[in-house]
Amino acid sequence: MGQTRLRVWQISGRGVSCYTNGIKVLLGVSGSIAAYKAADVVSALKKRDIEVSVVMSKHACGFITPLTMQALSQNYVYLDVLDEPVAEKIVHVDLPQSVDVFCLAPATANIIAKIAHGIADDQLSSMVLALPDATRKVVAPAMNTVMLENAATRSNLETLRNRGWEVIEPRTARLACGVEGRGALASVEDIVRAVLDER
Numbered sequence: 139m140g141q142t143r144l145r146v147w148q149i150s151g152r153g154v155s156c157y158t159n160g161i162k163v164l165l166g167v168s169g170s171i172a173a174y175k176a177a178d179v180v181s182a183l184k185k186r187d188i189e190v191s192v193v194m195s196k197h198a199c200g201f202i203t204p205l206t207m208q209a210l211s212q213n214y215v216y217l218d219v220l221d222e223p224v225a226e227k228i229v230h231v232d233l234p235q236s237v238d239v240f241c242l243a244p245a246t247a248n249i250i251a252k253i254a255h256g257i258a259d260d261q262l263s264s265m266v267l268a269l270p271d272a273t274r275k276v277v278a279p280a281m282n283t284v285m286l287e288n289a290a291t292r293s294n295l296e297t298l299r300n301r302g303w304e305v306i307e308p309r310t311a312r313l314a315c316g317v318e319g320r321g322a323l324a325s326v327e328d329i330v331r332a333v334l335d336e337r
């Protein structure tokens with residue numbers, strides 16, 4: 139029997155958001171050539187009636203616009219850690235407490251390194267640092283093969299695994315740099331399955 143879902147439309151200073159009584163996902167998008175595929179991840183989750191909030195790094199915005207992510211997620215997109223319009227709440231601390239799953243897709247070598255070292259110098263990395271231990275965290279790396287196989291990246295990914303992150307392994311494919319190799323973002327289907335713990 140299908141689950142009954144309650145939809146609540148909330149009007150705030152941030153506009154209108156639709157909340158569903160299913161799981162809440164926070165999707166982090168970083169500055170990879172594969173960032174446009176994050177739009178498909180949002181669409182696929184919305185089709186499953188999942189509430190999705192999006193936080194993007196500054197460099198992610200060079201690959202896909204926040205407006206696209208806002209339209210698809212039907213939620214405000216978080217960009218700047220100093221953008222704090224609601225006086226009673228501090229966004230980078232408050233939002234991570236309210237989500238069931240954090241998904242970082244695509245994840246650059248840079249954001250993986252920042253997370254491994256606890257760096258919080260923008261909205262995306264600050265929200266990651268504010269995620270409770272109990273929150274499920276999945277990361278889908280996407281990068282050039284040499285960057286992926288660099289000892290620093292391998293060590294940083296191992297650090298994340300040891301802290302309980304689920305790593306969605308990148309695929310071998312022809313990469314944007316023109317080389318065939320490992321580092322392509324996992325398929326949208328695999329990412330959605332991981333987020334929903336359906337693997």
Ligand SMILES: Cc1cc2nc3c(=O)[nH]c(=O)nc-3n(C[C@H](O)[C@H](O)[C@H](O)COP(=O)(O)O)c2cc1C
Nearest residue numbers: 168169170171172195197198246247248249280281
């Ligand atoms: C065309 C282009 C494509 C890129 N794709 C990737 C990528 O897939 N993975 C990656 O780790 N970095 C990639 N980079 C480099 C990142 O954008 C860069 O390291 C940036 O600092 C990442 O910032 P962020 O992690 O804050 O989003 C790319 C850069 C360019 C110019």
